[in-house]
Amino acid sequence: MSTLTKVALGVMGQLRPRPAQGEAQRAIKLPAPDRHGGVPLMEALAKRRSSREFARRALPLPLLSGLLWAAFGVNRRDGGRTAPSAINAQEIEVYAALPTGAYVYDAKAHQLKLIAASDLRRVTGYQDFVDEAPLDLVYVADHARMRLVPVAQRESYASAAAGAIAQNVYLFAASNGLATVIRAWIDRNAIADALGLTHDQQVILSQTVGYPKR
Numbered sequence: 001m002s003t004l005t006k007v008a009l010g011v012m013g014q015l016r017p018r019p020a021q022g023e024a025q026r027a028i029k030l031p032a033p034d035r036h037g038g039v040p041l042m043e044a045l046a047k048r049r050s051s052r053e054f055a056r057r058a059l060p061l062p063l064l065s066g067l068l069w070a071a072f073g074v075n076r077r078d079g080g081r082t083a084p085s086a087i088n089a090q091e092i093e094v095y096a097a098l099p100t101g102a103y104v105y106d107a108k109a110h111q112l113k114l115i116a117a118s119d120l121r122r123v124t125g126y127q128d129f130v131d132e133a134p135l136d137l138v139y140v141a142d143h144a145r146m147r148l149v150p151v152a153q154r155e156s157y158a159s160a161a162a163g164a165i166a167q168n169v170y171l172f173a174a175s176n177g178l179a180t181v182i183r184a185w186i187d188r189n190a191i192a193d194a195l196g197l198t199h200d201q202q203v204i205l206s207q208t209v210g211y212p213k214r
């Protein structure tokens, strides 16, 4: 769908998901992430960049596993994560819009849990490439987990936490030959509706990931 059509539908509150492509599994168990792979950090930083041209090819499960773990996985025995959060509130939920459905990443179990059995990718942003790329991530802040953070600071802290996750994804992408772009030009109400979010949950940013278009 073109950006213009999306903007028009967004204005009318009509930006809606497509039917799922294939059967949505209630849970996708992810294989253990490869914690030793990838290029050296300085090389990944040298390659980090935003890309907006994606192939349609699906991401294999081991790659998806590594990507989500890098994004915001559990990396310590005490439940610590790969990205920081103020007072360790861990308030960001990572949602994954795949052609088969929309899922939330359960970091503790390292699996994806089905949220909506429809293809939400087109709803995750106004830019046309989000419809066809194999994965659109959505970073959602759960304000209920930030009760100890002063109300006036909650949004900025959550944005900082989502930014750290996004950079993890950028570095994983750079290290694995993937393309990615973080996106703020999104219809937050449409995404919240499609994901069935509560009033405590706030859509912060979205990020597209896939193989680069050749």
Ligand SMILES: Cc1cc2nc3c(=O)[nH]c(=O)nc-3n(C[C@H](O)[C@H](O)[C@H](O)COP(=O)(O)O)c2cc1C
Residues within 6 Å of the ligand: 048, 049, 050, 051, 052, 127, 181, 182, 183, 184, 185, 186
């Ligand atoms: C908060 C934030 C929001 C952004 N929103 C968008 C967006 O909606 N669409 C887009 O294509 N790029 C978006 N970008 C990516 C920037 O355009 C990109 O990072 C910038 O042009 C620098 O390019 P680089 O990432 O390749 O260094 C965003 C970046 C940030 C940090």
